[in-house]
Amino acid sequence: MKKIELYDTTLRDGAQAEEVNFSVEDKIRIALKLDELKIDYLEGGWPGSNPKDFQFFKEIKDYHLKHVRVVAFGSTHHPRKTPETDEIFQSLLQAKTEVVTIFGKSWTIHVKEALKTTLEHNLEIIENSVRYLKGHVSKVIYDAEHFFDGFKEDPEYALETLKRALKAGAECLCLCDTNGGTLPHEIREIIQRVKDVLGEKAPLGIHAHNDSECAVANSLEAVRLGAIQVQGTINGIGERCGNANLCSIIPNLVLKMGYDVSAKDVLFKLTEVSRYVFEIANLPHPARLPFVGRSAFAHKGGVHVSAVLKSPRTYEHLDPALVGNVRRVLVSELSGRSNILYKAKELGIELDTESALVNKIVEEIKKLEAEGYEFEAAEASLELLIYKLMGEPKQYFELLTYKVFDQKQLLDSSQAEATVLVRVPPGVGEVEHTAALGNGPVNALDNALRKALVRFYPQIREMELEDYKVRVLPGLPGTSSKVRVFILSKSKDKRWGTVGVSTDILEASCQALIDSYTYKLYLDKKKRS
Numbered sequence: 319m320k321k322i323e324l325y326d327t328t329l330r331d332g333a334q335a336e337e338v339n340f341s342v343e344d345k346i347r348i349a350l351k352l353d354e355l356k357i358d359y360l361e362g363g364w365p366g367s368n369p370k371d372f373q374f375f376k377e378i379k380d381y382h383l384k385h386v387r388v389v390a391f392g393s394t395h396h397p398r399k400t401p402e403t404d405e406i407f408q409s410l411l412q413a414k415t416e417v418v419t420i421f422g423k424s425w426t427i428h429v430k431e432a433l434k435t436t437l438e439h440n441l442e443i444i445e446n447s448v449r450y451l452k453g454h455v456s457k458v459i460y461d462a463e464h465f466f467d468g469f470k471e472d473p474e475y476a477l478e479t480l481k482r483a484l485k486a487g488a489e490c491l492c493l494c495d496t497n498g499g500t501l502p503h504e505i506r507e508i509i510q511r512v513k514d515v516l517g518e519k520a521p522l523g524i525h526a527h528n529d530s531e532c533a534v535a536n537s538l539e540a541v542r543l544g545a546i547q548v549q550g551t552i553n554g555i556g557e558r559c560g561n562a563n564l565c566s567i568i569p570n571l572v573l574k575m576g577y578d579v580s581a582k583d584v585l586f587k588l589t590e591v592s593r594y595v596f597e598i599a600n601l602p603h604p605a606r607l608p609f610v611g612r613s614a615f616a617h618k619g620g621v622h623v624s625a626v627l628k629s630p631r632t633y634e635h636l637d638p639a640l641v642g643n644v645r646r647v648l649v650s651e652l653s654g655r656s657n658i659l660y661k662a663k664e665l666g667i668e669l670d671t672e673s674a675l676v677n678k679i680v681e682e683i684k685k686l687e688a689e690g691y692e693f694e695a696a697e698a699s700l701e702l703l704i705y706k707l708m709g710e711p712k713q714y715f716e717l718l719t720y721k722v723f724d725q726k727q728l729l730d731s732s733q734a735e736a737t738v739l740v741r742v743p744p745g746v747g748e749v750e751h752t753a754a755l756g757n758g759p760v761n762a763l764d765n766a767l768r769k770a771l772v773r774f775y776p777q778i779r780e781m782e783l784e785d786y787k788v789r790v791l792p793g794l795p796g797t798s799s800k801v802r803v804f805i806l807s808k809s810k811d812k813r814w815g816t817v818g819v820s821t822d823i824l825e826a827s828c829q830a831l832i833d834s835y836t837y838k839l840y841l842d843k844k845k846r847s
C-alpha cells in the first residue's frame with residue numbers, strides 16, 4: 319500500500335477564504351484537532367505576513383503535537399532582494415519550524431508581469447531561495463504556483479523551474495493549480511509529461527483549487543499518477559471557490575483507492591473534525607458536504623428508505639460510521655411507511671408494522687406538507703404529531719387567547735406588547751393571565767407565554783430559542799402569502815426543531831412556540847418517568 323502524505327493548509331490558504339478570520343487561539347485549537355486526525359503537515363500561516371501568524375508559530379511550540387509537523391509558508395525571495403536582505407523571506411526562519419514551504423513562479427506571464435523580472439532571474443531566485451532554506455531547516459517543500467497554466471503556456475520553462483528547485487534540494491515539488499481552471503484529463507496529460515522528464519520517482523505533490531469544481535478529482539488523479547503529497551483544507555475552504563477538500567480526499571484515498579495515509583486509523587473522527595473546524599471558523603456546516611455533511615447519509619424518498627432498511631448498501635456508497643457520520647431518515651411528502659417506521663423507532667415509539675395507524679400517519683404528514691409544513695428539521699413537531707395520531711397527545715397547557723400590540727408608532731425604540739390567557743393543565747386547570755414586552759411582536763408573544771408557563775413549570779427557564787426562521791410559501795400573492803416558521807430550541811445540551819404554518823406570521827410562530835414548550839415539558843416528564 320503506497321503511503322501518501324496529507325498536507326493541510328486550512329490555517330493559511332483556508333484563511334484566505336472570504337469571511338474566514340482565525341485568531342491565534344482559533345489556529346491553535348484547529349492545529350490540535352488536526353493532530354488528532356493524524357494530518358502529516360500543517361501549514362500554520364505566512365509568518366512574514368502579519369503578527370498573528372507569527373505569534374501562532376511562537377505559541378504552537380508550547381504544545382506537544384503527537385503526529386503533525388508544523389510548516390511555515392512564504393514565497394521565494396523578492397526579485398530586488400537576496401535571501402539575506404529580504405525581511406519577509408527571513409521571517410520564515412524566525413518561525414523556527416523544521417519544515418518550510420515556499421511558492422515560486424512557473425508561469426512566464428507571472429514572472430514578467432507580477433515579479434517584473436526576467437525568466438532567467440526567476441530561475442535563480444527559485445534555486446537560491448530553496449538552497450538558502452535547505453541550509454537552515456530540515457525539509458523544504460516547493461509549491462510551483464500556477465504550474466498547470468504555466469506548463470500550457472511554456473512547458474519547457476515550467477519544467478525548468480521544477481528542475482531548479484529539485485537541484486537546490488527541495489524534497490517535494492508540489493504542482494499547484496492556482497487558478498483552479500484545470501480539468502482532470504489535463505492534470506493527467508501534464509503530470510505524465512512531467513514524469514517523462516523528471517522520472518517516475520520525482521517527488522511530486524498536488525495543490526488544487528476548486529474554481530472548476532474539480533479540485534478533489536484533480537487531486538485524486540494526481541495521486542493515481544504518482545503524487546506523494548496532497549495539499550488541501552478542511553471542508554475545502556480557501557481563496558475564491560476554495561481548495562481541494564481533505565474531508566473528501568482522505569476517505570476516497572483510504573476507502574476507495576486503497577492508499578496508506580496516517581489518518582486511516584482515525585477516519586471515524588473525520589465528521590467531528592469537519593464540524594469542529596467550521597464551528598471555530600464560525601461558518602455554518604454545509605449539510606450537503608459529501609462524507610461529513612448532515613445530509614450525506616440522509617434518506618428521503620420512500621423507495622430509498624424501504625431498501626436501505628433491508629440493506630444499507632442499496633443507497634449508500636459506504637457505511638457512514640467509517641467516517642463518523644450517521645444515517646438519517648427524513649419524513650416528508652415523499653415518505654412511505656418505511657420512513658415512518660424507521661423514524662418512530664428512532665424516537666423510541668413502537669409502531670406495529672402492519673397497523674393502519676402507520677398509513678394514517680403517512681397520510682396526515684402528506685396532507686400537512688401539502689399545506690406548507692415541513693418536518694425534516696422539525697422532528698419535535700413530528701414526534702408530537704405521531705403521539706397525537708396514536709391517541710396519546712402530549713399537552714401540558716392550553717393557550718386560550720393571545721393579543722399582540724405593536725407600539726412602534728408610540729415609543730422611540732421598537733417595542734411590542736403581548737398578553738396571553740393560558741390554562742394549566744388543559745381543560746380543567748387554572749387560567750393564568752400575563753403580559754410581556756418584546757423587541758418585536760413574536761418576541762413579546764414568546765415572553766408572555768414563557769412568563770405564564772414558568773409559574774407552573776419552572777424548568778421552562780432552562781430553555782432558550784436558538785434560531786427562528788420565516789419562509790414565505792408560494793401560492794397566495796404578496797403580503798397575503800402563507801409563511802412557515804421554524805424554531806430551533808435548546809435546553810442544556812439538547813436541541814429540537816418545531817414548525818408552524820399560517821397566513822398570519824404570529825399564528826405560525828405561536829404554533830411553533832407551543833410545540834417547542836410542549837416538547838420541553840414532554841422531555842422532562844419522560845426523563846422523570
Ligand SMILES: CC(=O)SCCNC(=O)CCNC(=O)[C@H](O)C(C)(C)COP(=O)(O)OP(=O)(O)OC[C@H]1O[C@@H](n2cnc3c(N)ncnc32)[C@H](O)[C@@H]1OP(=O)(O)O
Nearest residue numbers: 364366367368393394395396397421422423432433463496
Ligand atoms: C497562490 C497563493 O495563494 S500565494 C499566498 C498568497 N497569500 C497572501 O498574499 C497572504 C499574505 N500576504 C501578505 O501579507 C502580503 O502580501 C505580504 C506581506 C506577503 C507582502 O506584502 P507587500 O510587501 O506589501 O507586497 P504586496 O502584497 O503589495 O505584493 C506582493 C509582492 O510579492 C511579490 N511576489 C509575489 N510572488 C512572489 C514570489 N513567488 N517570489 C517573490 N516575490 C513574490 C510581488 O511581486 C509583490 O512585490 P512588489 O510589491 O515588489 O510588486
Ligand SMILES: CC(=O)C(=O)O
Nearest residue numbers: 421461463464494496
Ligand atoms: C501556493 C498556492 O497556494 C497556490 O498556488 O494556490
